[in-house]
Amino acid sequence: MTLQGKNILICVSGGIAAYKITYLVRDFIKKGAEVQVVMTPSAENFVSKLTLSTLSKKPVFSDFYCENGTWNNHVELALWADVILMAPCTANTLAKMVHGMCDNLVLATYMSAKCPVFIAPAMDLDMYQHPSTKQNLELAEDFGHHVIPAEFGELASGLSGQGRMAEPETISQIIEEFFNAKKTLAGKTVLITAGPTHEQIDPVRFIGNHSSGKMGFAIAEEAAKRGAKVILISGPSAENINHENIAVYRVKSAKEMFSKVFEFYENVDIAIASAAVADYAPKDIASEKIKKKEDFLTLDLVKNSDILKTMGEQKKHQFLVGFALETENEEENAKGKLLKKNLNMIVLNSLRDEGAGFQGSTNKIKILTSDSLLEFPLKSKKEVAKDLLNFVEEKMVK
Numbered sequence: 512m513t514l515q516g517k518n519i520l521i522c523v524s525g526g527i528a529a530y531k532i533t534y535l536v537r538d539f540i541k542k543g544a545e546v547q548v549v550m551t552p553s554a555e556n557f558v559s560k561l562t563l564s565t566l567s568k569k570p571v572f573s574d575f576y577c578e579n580g581t582w583n584n585h586v587e588l589a590l591w592a593d594v595i596l597m598a599p600c601t602a603n604t605l606a607k608m609v610h611g612m613c614d615n616l617v618l619a620t621y622m623s624a625k626c627p628v629f630i631a632p633a634m635d636l637d638m639y640q641h642p643s644t645k646q647n648l649e650l651a652e653d654f655g656h657h658v659i660p661a662e663f664g665e666l667a668s669g670l671s672g673q674g675r676m677a678e679p680e681t682i683s684q685i686i687e688e689f690f691n692a693k694k695t696l697a698g699k700t701v702l703i704t705a706g707p708t709h710e711q712i713d714p715v716r717f718i719g720n721h722s723s724g725k726m727g728f729a730i731a732e733e734a735a736k737r738g739a740k741v742i743l744i745s746g747p748s749a750e751n752i753n754h755e756n757i758a759v760y761r762v763k764s765a766k767e768m769f770s771k772v773f774e775f776y777e778n779v780d781i782a783i784a785s786a787a788v789a790d791y792a793p794k795d796i797a798s799e800k801i802k803k804k805e806d807f808l809t810l811d812l813v814k815n816s817d818i819l820k821t822m823g824e825q826k827k828h829q830f831l832v833g834f835a836l837e838t839e840n841e842e843e844n845a846k847g848k849l850l851k852k853n854l855n856m857i858v859l860n861s862l863r864d865e866g867a868g869f870q871g872s873t874n875k876i877k878i879l880t881s882d883s884l885l886e887f888p889l890k891s892k893k894e895v896a897k898d899l900l901n902f903v904e905e906k907m908v909k
């Protein structure tokens with residue numbers, strides 16, 4: 512692997528890990544990259560401009576103005592970069608980044624960027640665990656940035672825990688993998704359903720379920736990283752995603768999801784149904800809020816169309832992936848759905864497995880085809896998405 516010809520802009524903020532950036536600059540240069548360093552004023556307390564400019568073979572900027580009275584053009588700096596690395600990224604810089612504050616050259620450069628952004632946070636363990644930091648890192652991921660999690664170990668405060676900036680070798684490897692990643696799904700269009708559906712009862716109530724959308728969004732992100740054009744159709748979900756390859760369509764009910772899916776289905780190469788679609792919807796939607804009167808209330812429900820089954824019936828060239836969420840006779844039920852819905856494969860998750868299914872960031876799956884069963888351990892939903900797409904790619908090649 513190599514970084515030959517890549518322009519890497521490193522934004523250093525004021526933390527003790529700033530001294531490690533010297534190793535990173537040297538490593539990037541050795542691998543053929545051009546490196547430009549920009550620093551916050553407080554980063555200068557931890558590592559000298561002279562050291563970084565000697566290693567990067569370029570002047571290092573930390574101010575909007577140069578000594579000769581000229582202006583450091585943050586827009587040009589940002590547009591020059593193929594990738595921006597915020598490292599070390601302090602709690603302060605992170606908070607300012609995700610809230611649009613722009614009071615130094617690092618932040619102005621970051622805000623002018625159009626290229627991918629990697630963030631290597633570094634702070635003391637209580638700061639790293641603070642809800643505001645967690646929320647800010649989630650926001651950064653929602654913006655489409657790549658967070659390189661802090662590592663565990665001894666911290667400058669003398670405490671021990673998570674908060675150390677990832678080691679320069681780890682950061683360098685992640686950036687290299689990013690540039691050298693094989694676009695194995697380039698030229699393919701992938702349709703993904705995600706999240707729950709909400710079936711309206713009256714103006715204030717609905718029938719829904721616990722799906723958060725996390726599983727489907729993770730698959731969408733992974734497919735986009737592999738170069739696919741992704742059509743993500745999601746029921747009500749708090750998840751966000753921001754990637755140039757992903758078009759997100761938000762729907763509420765199963766009926767709306769059905770219509771949106773069949774706007775695109777004919778022309779997709781792969782369809783993955785991870786949504787938890789309501790099987791039934793109220794027969795009539797009350798126009799006014801239903802008043803509390805009797806001890807019992809009966810709602811008439813009608814069966815929703817099965818989106819995945821219809822996709823199976825209309826299948827031509829598409830590779831069709833279903834999900835099965837089970838609570839008993841898991842494999843038997845999943846196999847039944849695989850056959851009934853004419854799928855190429857089905858991903859089984861069981862609510863009997865701890866850490867699997869709704870809401871959390873992990874899942875435990877089995878992949879079934881008509882003649883195989885593959886079991887995976889509990890993993891993050893991002894890793895599950897990788898396993899799933901690896902399997903799809905392998906089957907599509909055969």
Ligand code: PMT
Binds near residue numbers: 721725
């Ligand atoms: O969103 P998360 O919180 O991350 O949770 C992820 C998940 C648990 C929702 C996901 O992993 C999952 O299992 N999704 C499928 C849930 C489900 O509804 O399973 P099912 O066994 O009831 O449905 C079988 C398949 O038919 C599913 O692919 C479903 O999308 C599809 N279906 C079902 C009914 C219907 N009317 N239309 C459909 O397309």
